[in-house]
Amino acid sequence: MTDARVNGGRLWASLMELAQIGATPKGGVKRLALTDLDRQGRDLVVGWGKQAGMSVTVDQIGNVFMRREGRNPSLAPVMTGSHIDTQPTGGKFDGNYGVLAGLEVVRTLNDLNIQTEAPIEVAFWTNEEGSRFVPVMMGSGVFCGAFSLETAYAAKDTEGLTVKDELARIGYLGEQVPGQHPIGAYFETHIEQGPVLEDADKVIGVVPAVMGLSWYDCVVTGMEAHAGPTPMGLRRDALQVSTKIMQEVVALANRYPPYGRGTVGMVQVFPNSRNVIPGEVKFSIDLRNVNDELLNTMHEEMLAYIDGVRKDSGLAISIERVSYYPPCPFHPDCVGAVRKATEALGYSTMDVVSGAGHDAIYAARPFPPTTDFAGNRASPAPQYRHHRPS
């Protein structure tokens, strides 16, 4: 078995063929969830699955499971997968690689006439990206009960089209009740979205956990005024107060190495005119950590800092937590299997904590591990909340 190797050229060719559906001029892909292009992509991958001898099940939120039987039909399948929808300015590999890598494994098992003990399934989940419809990670989220099928069905795009209607239109409104599809273990391969592996010159990252994150909207309200006529001492400059908080977001994350993250990614200044002192600034704050207690400490320290700025400046500052995902440690047996296989195949490797959201977060929910990545006891039933105010 350790001599079995996938056909890299075949995998690459499939990736390139799929990437032609929605190809953009500079080599990217735009294939938004539940569009005609998504249907074409789904049809292509399902066709490949059937050519590889797999049976196909579609559930009510459009998640697709392609199955290769094993020796023991009483075992739940070992599943691998990801998503094939993309961002408006997406690339060829995000999600798609995880699906087609699974397909390539099946093709290779077929080539070598290898029968596995448990069934193998290759899945792709509906609307992971969330660009056209929110919430993100919709298919896997409904699957694990993070939110209801009705919530997902009712989601509308900017033109008012609903998920349910669009699923039906493209022919992927299946019959299986989401979550009633058994999973024995779930693995998801993914192109790295950060610089860590390249920086460390490693080929494969083993992912023991996904970071938790807290997202906030912060609004600082001062007084809009003309830049020239308003003396410094009479100003209520919303941007100056905001930049203090923006500095602290980064300083805070730097106090919690190695897994603390602090980012201000989005800023809106009003009225945003060269010679007007900003009267209002809205900005986002993104805090992450792999340890939920540390994430909470970061949360508390940030709120305390903002309280101080509010008192010092006299300006109104509102801070609202708009999203919270706890850290998601993966099952040590699954992580260990990946690490062992990687080493057995001779690839350079390192552990990498994932900072981004993936379907695996939801797919892992049926398998809560007993300790988190840092060895602390994990919450027995992590709560996934999409709009939890602070």
Add this chain to the structure above:
Amino acid sequence: MTDARVNGGRLWASLMELAQIGATPKGGVKRLALTDLDRQGRDLVVGWGKQAGMSVTVDQIGNVFMRREGRNPSLAPVMTGSHIDTQPTGGKFDGNYGVLAGLEVVRTLNDLNIQTEAPIEVAFWTNEEGSRFVPVMMGSGVFCGAFSLETAYAAKDTEGLTVKDELARIGYLGEQVPGQHPIGAYFETHIEQGPVLEDADKVIGVVPAVMGLSWYDCVVTGMEAHAGPTPMGLRRDALQVSTKIMQEVVALANRYPPYGRGTVGMVQVFPNSRNVIPGEVKFSIDLRNVNDELLNTMHEEMLAYIDGVRKDSGLAISIERVSYYPPCPFHPDCVGAVRKATEALGYSTMDVVSGAGHDAIYAARPFPPTTDFAGNRASPAPQYRHHRPS
């Protein structure tokens, strides 16, 4: 003569009538330069001028001079005025007050049968605001030779219409060569655009000078990256570097009281997404001072600070000066006349340095004073440059 008082009710009524042309729902005015509404406003004011017995001259850039003769025809006129075009979200008084206050003076002189020694003229200058066509203060700028008639004529709005065509269309392409209209002295009344008078509980501000200003565009280029997967130490966060500079702009102005000003009014973050580390940030810097040497010192300190940030961060930072106006001190005789009259009439008063640009800056050019506001020698021929690179 000191018993002569204008008719405040009549002035108010004229202001309210003019404000109906382009009135906006919340009590503001939108009457952009050289639009049909501007024509209506011009026609109304010119009609009032003629009713008051004034003769009207229009020059080639559309500046309008309404003249009441004096006893001595060899004297150049004492002129007062401002502009009647507005910002898209303008108010009733900016500019309009300066023109109609002049008109009210003439009406009052008529009522009281007072003949002045020199002629009196009430002027309004074309396109002071610069909202539709740049450069701003266009009419007075062409008048004093800050830029050429051809430059102004060629300016286009967002729909490609030129100043010259629009002047002709609304009937205000006059024949007099700009600048060939003599001015003996120029006064401009203006609603205060800052909080100083209200803060000090004074009615009238006497303006000995307009601050000089330097405007800059700053661009910090880092590396766009995913917020979760990118460790703090591997980031090149353009926003974090930018906020340091934004903080320094204010700190710098605070080091040069009372007339130092430092403002960041406009910020654009790319890609401006909640979970993406900003790869590029563009922002404006506005530095002002009433003393040109101090303004230059502020300029040098800011560049030195940015050099340090560039070295420390390793990020690319470009800084370009896009506009520079030297401080504009007004002639002490004119300033003294305003101060004397204000006190004689019993109004509470204080000196206020103007931080904003006004037509008076250009109208004052034929009268260079010999010292600036702070008593330093003024440049004999101030250079007005609109796009002077740093």
